[in-house]
Structures are given as structure tokens and as C-alpha cells.
Amino acid sequence: MVKRRTSIHGQWSSRLAFILAATGSAVGLGNIWKFPYITGENGGGAFVLVYLLCIALIGLPVMMAEIMLGRRGRQSPINTMRLLAEEEGKNSFWKYLGWLGMLAGFLILSYYSVIAGWALAYVFRTAAGAFTGATADGVDSIFAQLVADPERLLAWHTIFLVMTMMVVARGVRSGLERAVRFLMPALLGLLLLLVGYAMAQGQFAEGLRFMFKPDFSKLLSGDAVLVAMGHAFFTLSLGMGAIMMYGSYLPAKTSIAKVSIAVAVADTLVALMAGLAIFPIVFAYGLDPAEGAGLIFKTLPIAFGQMPAGTLFGALFFVLLVFAAWSSAISLIEPAVAWLVENHGVSRVYASVWCGLAVWLIGLGTVFSFNAWSGFKVFGMTIFDMLDYLTSNIMLPLGGLFIAIFSAWIMKKASVREELDMRSSGAFDYWYILVRFVTPIGVVLVFLRAINVI
Numbered sequence: 001m002v003k004r005r006t007s008i009h010g011q012w013s014s015r016l017a018f019i020l021a022a023t024g025s026a027v028g029l030g031n032i033w034k035f036p037y038i039t040g041e042n043g044g045g046a047f048v049l050v051y052l053l054c055i056a057l058i059g060l061p062v063m064m065a066e067i068m069l070g071r072r073g074r075q076s077p078i079n080t081m082r083l084l085a086e087e088e089g090k091n092s093f094w095k096y097l098g099w100l101g102m103l104a105g106f107l108i109l110s111y112y113s114v115i116a117g118w119a120l121a122y123v124f125r126t127a128a129g130a131f132t133g134a135t136a137d138g139v140d141s142i143f144a145q146l147v148a149d150p151e152r153l154l155a156w157h158t159i160f161l162v163m164t165m166m167v168v169a170r171g172v173r174s175g176l177e178r179a180v181r182f183l184m185p186a187l188l189g190l191l192l193l194l195v196g197y198a199m200a201q202g203q204f205a206e207g208l209r210f211m212f213k214p215d216f217s218k219l220l221s222g223d224a225v226l227v228a229m230g231h232a233f234f235t236l237s238l239g240m241g242a243i244m245m246y247g248s249y250l251p252a253k254t255s256i257a258k259v260s261i262a263v264a265v266a267d268t269l270v271a272l273m274a275g276l277a278i279f280p281i282v283f284a285y286g287l288d289p290a291e292g293a294g295l296i297f298k299t300l301p302i303a304f305g306q307m308p309a310g311t312l313f314g315a316l317f318f319v320l321l322v323f324a325a326w327s328s329a330i331s332l333i334e335p336a337v338a339w340l341v342e343n344h345g346v347s348r349v350y351a352s353v354w355c356g357l358a359v360w361l362i363g364l365g366t367v368f369s370f371n372a373w374s375g376f377k378v379f380g381m382t383i384f385d386m387l388d389y390l391t392s393n394i395m396l397p398l399g400g401l402f403i404a405i406f407s408a409w410i411m412k413k414a415s416v417r418e419e420l421d422m423r424s425s426g427a428f429d430y431w432y433i434l435v436r437f438v439t440p441i442g443v444v445l446v447f448l449r450a451i452n453v454i
């Protein structure tokens with residue numbers, strides 16, 4: 001039995017605090033912005049089905065593994081991986097898994113912050129009544145004007161990043177715990193309202209059919225399967241150490257299985273609700289579900305422009321979207337900040353400033369992807385597209401693959417069982433089979449399928 005370690009960065013005050021923070025990390029732009037638009041691009045139902053399978057068979061087991069590793073190591077992912085590998089008598093190159101994750105965090109946050117900036121801009125546009133009575137064309141041109149203007153995008157990107165680094169600098173616990181406690185329920189309430197609106201005013205039946213009636217002829221390009229799996233990692237914040245970091249603040253006795261299920265279910269519900277709010281409007285106004293990254297910014301404002309008190313609800317919706325993005329963004333950079341504090345003895349504030357600057361710089365690539373450099377494409381992808389593809393579809397699944405391998409092949413089963421501490425040993429065995437076989441084989445098959453080997 002190893003001596004119980006504690007984290008130098010603090011601990012969550014309760015199980016609920018962890019669930020809220022991890023849900024805050026998981027629920028974000030991934031659910032409300034990305035899930036609807038990639039579902040639209042990949043033909044709907046069959047894609048959603050594969051995504052749900054990936055959540056259940058790959059995402060959930062990897063989430064438990066990440067929390068388990070984090071709680072056992074109680075440090076930033078790089079140091080946790082190094083420590084656990086040494087403790088198990090294995091090669092310390094496992095620390096590079098932590099490095100891969102840290103890099104992924106920087107890259108993801110760099111574009112995440114730009115998109116969150118769009119949401120910030122939309123708070124003010126909506127509140128000022130820009131969408132009142134607007135047609136689909138009008139809404140479209142407001143979006144086009146925003147992304148065509150690099151100065152605006154840069155300003156909002158900067159503001160969002162400063163907001164993020166301020167919370168990180170204060171420490172996750174005092175900054176974050178209080179915020180998510182009421183934001184998550186509020187976001188859920190507003191989403192329900194939007195689904196209600198879509199039900200009453202949109203083509204709800206068509207939206208349902210699009211999302212839940214699988215048409216496999218649309219899906220089975222290998223790339224769509226890869227995108228579905230990559231998104232399962234992205235939306236649950238897995239594969240780069242964010243959840244590992246949050247797990248390192250988890251009190252010793254908390255059931256890892258229960259909290260993981262709670263987070264995965266909440267995250268999935270929010271994504272499905274976002275889809276149900278958006279697609280009925282898409283079909284009611286004859287818009288294109290495969291519109292791309294601007295989808296929610298071109299559909300929801302139409303609804304806000306038509307509904308009673310839409311200015312108020314619309315502004316509120318974008319405020320909550322910003323908060324959801326905020327509580328996710330924090331987790332993307334927390335591992336890097338924690339590592340700087342641990343290894344270089346700097347203060348959290350100092351570490352946050354430097355990480356923030358680095359992310360800000362990389363973010364310029366995304367800012368210009370939509371305007372000045374929109375013609376610059378490699379394999380048909382802009383810088384934004386490439387960052388998204390590389391991180392979600394390659395780095396996160398690779399990270400998840402190695403997390404599964406480390407937990408179920410490298411660590412001693414006894415250590416894993418001890419840390420996971422599950423009440424029922426049947427449930428433990430079931431999880432162990434998933435991380436040992438199903439997850440790694442699943443990830444590898446999807447990779448092979450994407451490069452057309454199978």
C-alpha cells in the first residue's frame with residue numbers, strides 16, 4: 001500500500017465539487033458549438049450512434065483511468081506519469097505522455113479561446129437587438145462580418161484568454177468551484193427552453209429524424225468514424241491530462257466510477273439537447289446542416305429574433321455559453337500551470353501569465369484562418385481546421401490509448417484495484433476488460449479505418 005499523497009495545489013471540498021468542476025470542464029463549446037456542426041457535416045443519425053458508442057465503450061473507461069492515475073499521483077500529468085512509472089518499476093519515458101497532453105492543451109485552448117470570443121461578441125450583438133426580426137440572410141451576414149474582421153476576433157480572443165488566466169492564477173478551487181455551482185443548472189434550464197421553442201416552432205420531427213435515424217450510407221467514410229471518436233475524447237475532456245489533473249484534487253474516498261458516470265451522462269445530455277434545439281430550426285428555415293463551424297451562430301439567433309423576449313433569452317444564452325467555455329478553458333491549461341509551479345518553483349500567477357501569452361500567440365493562427373489567411377490551406381484545411389483535426393482526432397485518441405495501456409498493461413493490477421477501490425469486484429473486472437482490450441483495440445481500429453487500411 002503506497003502512502004496516500006496529497007496535492008500541493010489543494011483539494012476539492014467534496015464529491016459534488018469535483019462532479020461540478022469536471023462537468024464544467026466537459027460541458028463547453030464541444031457540446032453546444034462543435035457537436036451540432038460536426039453532426040450536421042457527417043450526416044446525422046449514424047454519426048450520433050457511433051459517437052454514443054465511443055462515449056460508452058472508450059470515453060467512460062478512459063475517464064475512470066485518468067481520474068485513477070491523477071488521484072494516485074497527485075501532481076501535474078507529467079510528474080504523475082513519471083512518478084507512477086517509477087513506482088511500478090517501469091521506464092520513466094511515460095512522462096512523455098504528460099508532455100503530449102500539455103502540448104495538446106496549448107493547441108486546443110488557442111482556438112477554443114477564439115471561438116469563445118465569438119460567443120462573447122454575440123452576447124453584445126444579441127443584447128443590442130441586432131437579431132430582432134432578422135431573416136436567415138441577415139443573421140448570416142452578421143456572422144460573416146464578425147469573422148471577416150481580424151481586429152475584432154483578436155480583441156475578443158484576448159478578453160476571453162485574460163478571463164481564463166485570471167481564474168487559473170487564483171487557483172482552481174477558489175476560482176472555479178463557486179462559479180460552476182450555479183452556472184451549470186442555469187445553462188441546462190436555458191437549453192430546455194430552447195428545445196421547447198424548437199419543438200413548438202421548428203421542424204421538430206425532422207430534427208429528431210436527422211439526429212436519431214441512422215443512415216449508414218452517410219457515415220462510413222473512415223474519417224467520419226474518426227471524427228466521432230475524436231469528439232468523444234474532446235467532449236469529455238479526455239486524453240490530455242485535464243481530468244487527470246482534476247482527479248489529483250479528488251478526496252481519497254470518493255467513488256471514481258460514480259463520479260465518472262455522472263459527468264459522462266450530464267455531458268451527453270447537454271450535447272443531445274443542443275442538437276435538438278438547433279436542427280429543428282435549421283430545417284424550419286431551410287438552412288444547411290453541413291454549414292460548418294458557424295452553424296449555431298447562424299441558427300439560434302434566428303430563433304432569438306422571433307421569440308418573445310428573445311433579446312433577453314438570447315443574451316442570456318450566450319452569456320451561459322461563455323461561462324461553459326470558460327470553465328472548460330481553465331482545465332485545458334491547468335496541467336501546464338501546475339507543472340510550472342511544481343518543477344520551476346514559480347508562483348501560479350507568473351505561470352499563468354506565461355502560459356496565457358503562449359496560447360494567445362498560437363491563437364493568432366486561428367484568428368487569421370477566418371480572414372487574412374483563409375486562402376492558406378494544407379490538405380484543404382485552414383490553420384484552424386488543422387489545429388482542430390490534429391488535436392481532437394489524433395493527439396487526444398493517442399493520449400487516451402496510452403492512458404488505457406498504462407492503466408491496464410503497465411501498472412500492477414493490484415495497484416489499480418486499490419486506487420479505484422470499487423465496491424463490487426464484478427464491476428472492476430468489467431472495467432478492466434474495457435480498458436485492457438476494448439478501448440485500445442477500438443482506438444486502433446478507428447485509426448486504421450481512417451487511413452483506409454481496413
Ligand code: TRP
Pocket residue numbers: 025026027028029030031108233234235236237238239240242328329331332396
Ligand atoms: N470538453 C470541453 C468541451 O467540450 C473542452 C475541453 C476542456 C477539453 N478540457 C479539455 C477537450 C481537455 C479536450 C481535452 O468544450
